[in-house]
Amino acid sequence: MSRNGRFSTNGKSFSYRLNGWKYSVGIRVILFVGLAFLFYMALSGKWIPQRYDLQLGMASDRTILAPMQMENGIETQKAKEEAAKKVQPVYTIVSMKNEVLVETVFEKLRQINNDEALSDKVSVFRTVFPSLYQEHIASLYKSATAGLPNDMFVAEMKARLEEQQYKIPEEVYFKFPRLTKEDLSVMEPVTRDIVSRLMSDQIQNAQTARAKVAELVNTSSLTKNTNRELVQEIARFVLTPNRFLNQQATDEEKAKARDNTKPVYINKDDVLVHKGEQISEELYQRLKTAGLLKDKVNYWPQLGLIVTVALLACGLYMFIRNSTLPIQQNNAQLFMLLVIYVLNIVGMKIVALGQNLEYPYVGYLAPIAMGTMLIALLLDLPLAVISAVIFSIISSVVYNIKTDEMFDYRYGFVSLVVGLTAVFAIQRANQRSSILKAGIMASLSGAIASASLILLENDYTRNELLFSTSFAIAAGILTAVLVIGLMPFFEASFGILSPLKLIELSNPNHPLLRKLLTETPGTYHHSVMVGNLSEAAAESVGADGLLCRVGSFYHDIGKTRRPSYFIENQMNMENPHDRIEPALSKSIIVAHARDGVEMLKEMRIPKPIRDIAEQHHGTTLLKYFYHKALKQREADPESAAGEEPITEEDYRYPGPKAQSREAAIVGIADGVEAAVRSLRSPTIEQIDTMVRKIIKERLDDGQFNECDLTLKELDTIAKTLNETLLGIFHSRIEYPSDVPAGSATKGAGTA
Known part of the structure; x- marks a missing residue:
């Protein structure tokens, strides 16, 4: 461990090595290849079934299962003839x-x-x-x-x-x-x-x-x-x-009986040929109908599937590459996207197992909107929209039971409608019940879409309409249940703070916030003010404002262990730092960041908020105690003889420096709020000067070197903080043009 408390390996920090994996181009390529392979597996079962080299009269060397539900022509013909025999003469x-x-x-x-x-x-x-x-x-x-x-x-x-x-x-x-x-x-x-x-x-x-x-x-x-x-x-x-x-009428009735006889099906995964069974003419025709015979070598379908999969994967890649989303560079988020795609496609495949020619509308039961809702909640809305399109294409293949067609876009259309409805219904979710509401909206839209397609058919039955709408409604409810159940998994596994989780953590009744309010009311008020400032500043530069607000609520939670050593909690009491050495004071003040992280870990608060608590001070210098120590050393040089000289490194926070824009913004807001609050009668000029001074000092001190804040964004943050502070302190500010001559002293005294 280095002197400032940060891990280092061969001169590179641990966070740097971690970020190296997180932003590795090689890992990124592997993840996109994984997405392409997932698309291939989802589509290949329908488009390219496994083929076997079998001839008439030879024995099969394996047991062959039906790749899909298919009609048993011979048994169907027997059933039709039996039905015709039962027809009475007319x-x-x-x-x-x-x-x-x-x-x-x-x-x-x-x-x-x-x-x-x-x-x-x-x-x-x-x-x-x-x-x-x-x-x-x-x-x-x-x-x-x-x-x-x-x-x-x-x-x-x-x-x-x-x-x-x-x-x-x-x-x-x-x-x-x-x-x-x-x-x-x-x-x-x-x-x-x-x-x-x-x-x-x-x-x-x-x-x-x-x-x-x-x-x-x-x-x-x-x-x-x-x-x-x-x-x-x-x-x-x-x-x-x-x-x-009436022989002709009798023949017609027999024909009707044959037509009304339900086909005899070989269900998916039923045994077509047992191992060692001889291939008869009947079995050969059955295998040929199922497209399982390797009668000739043809690699064109494989090539076509690979190109199709590449188009889907490249389309998703180009969308992400040309966006401004964090997933553009963050491999952890890309891996989470891959996991969501896997779960969604596995769910589609499971539902497809229950689909057959007799009940084709079981496909509407698939919780396809689950993926789009999770992406909208955990990643971003535009990515969820493009994912809804991809899922609709895949569903039109997975649920296609027509052997003579490649797509059945009835299911794709319903999937697209349900997916987009879920995305736009969930985009402003602020509590868990919002997921259920989005699921209900998806149910209604799915039912309407499926019913409209059924009504377009001339020969639909009431049961078909009932089944399709019922399955679509059930799918929306199932989607909501799955999303509610999976959200904690993703939040815990990937350290994702969804808006829903952040809203829950901002509840004043949370045990840590209640502790902060009751034991350190001054710090609590300070944290709320920092939350207001940081949220406004973050939103002005496109950062996560809600994360900044909630992170601000918890950033000083470590002060609850020694509340009286922090000035905002010293109500009508002597400052204990006046009686102790600067080095001890430094240790107490610096410890609040470390103590806060420990308390947040004990309460299983997500890592992004812990990072804000740990990084909001970065490696800044405790100037007051540093200069106090220097003055004491100068005042009594004899007692300090032989001791090591006092350096700034001894009075700096251990860090690490801010690793994210949100942590940096909370740190700026924390310093600005404390500084402006110390002013007796802040004016516009004083506030602006103070804000820019704090930002410049941190910039010159290298506190923003490990986050991606630009100079332009820092200027925008400064302007936003000024505007917000003017709103907070407007009742205390006297504008120069409004102050009568000779009244400046009076105004300052009454502020």
Whole structure:
């Protein structure tokens, strides 16, 4: 350890070596290569599945799993045929108008029997009855064909009617000429009634209906046996089928059954081929469909993927390089970005495991906004926006289940909407509940975006709309829960002070701040004033104003161990430094920085705030005690004979010097507030002179050599401090132009 208390190795400070890693170009290149490799792994599974050199008939040397959900064509075809077999035949009922045929038959019987010129009526009847049947069928075709289903059905009906035509026995024809008018008058209504009753049922086989005729005739009002016999024959002749198989409609129903049969899927990671299994034609086609066969060497897809990944990584690199964000040079922040990307993409992959063709909208459940929210909270808003675009591109590939397309930007669009909504909803978060509110906003935007895409589809179902919106809403809530859970991990692991954490630490009820207020009220008031000054100064040069404010609250916490030795806490009491040696006073004063760091470590206060407490004095000189020691040595030179001479190094703070702009700004504000407070009646000129003097002394003393404050920024800080101090001390400042002649002494005395 060097004389001023700082670590050194071969002339280089420990902080320098640490910063060497933190800002190493080589480490930076490795991290960007890691990002590119992450993109490659995220996309390669979908775009370039592993391929195998297999041929028909050979045995597989490994077990091959399905890289994605895919349809099992053979099993699907079997399922479709089974469904088609279960389809019942479709029959069509046709109104045959057989009562009209009954009337025609009896009309012919009367006409022939009344024709005395006919000598051979039996032969006439043999010819007339078949012709009457054919004429009836022809008339039926003419009147009903337009209403029949199709030509195939008409042909089927005609064949069935001709096939089932009733042939009247030969002996019956000899009985027809014997019928009288009275017989015909009695027989006709009975015949019509029997035919009407039987034809009211669905008749597929006319023979079945004809078997019922005898029973109906026997229960009729007919008394003559001859009449009964002839009515039976006429009724059997007239009866025809009226229910016909509609083969085309049956085929259509079978086709519908096949179409409505759900495909049989081979799920992702199911075994396609077992080790040692012989490659059959079926397995070969299945592997070919899955794109797993190395049928020919083709490196172009690999090259295309590498170029795509390089474009994504280079785009992110150029955005960071041309920004003014700390991550532009800070490898620790770049590594944290890589970790966030890894977590987000792993989360996407986990959700993708549950996605299939039956439930494709599971992809909306992915907490993609988790990454953008973490980046917005822990790093920066513009970087979160560009990351939302990258995540949307990746999600459109990861959740694409269409084997014939490279992207499904439905998921990319929803991811982009959700990611951007989360970023802009979280940008001004000041408490943990703000994360939950941002998650709810992401839920609503995701639900609206997914619903809009579903509504654009013509054949969507209510379940699809319900599932997509429900998954999107659940994703937003899940995102908020994950972000709330991961924030402490990143804050602790990377020493990140998020705005939310800083707001929590600024709570006056924090144990250390309560201790500062109750035990050292003067220091507490001083710390609050320094916080106001440093926040304004930091924001004027683009530094972290909130960190400066909260760091100022804790920068003098070490004074609580010996509060009475610091002037702001000496209320109506003697200054104890008047009774002790300057060297001891120096040790007590210097110790407050070290004591503060120890107390902050015990309370697990994040490192950036501890750094401010440790570095806000840098290696500045305690001028009062240094000069007091010199005066004592000059006043009593004999007693100091033989002792080592007093040097400035003996009365300097051990440091280290400010390593960040925030620590330097808090140090400036600390010195300015104490100096201006010591003025009785500060004027504008006095304040400006005091501020610039303090800044110049620290600059000349090399206190800003290890932080990146520029001279222009120091000038801006000086102007901002002047303006802020004027607002604080305005009631005590008398402007020269407003002071009456001769009243300067009076004003100073009453200030």
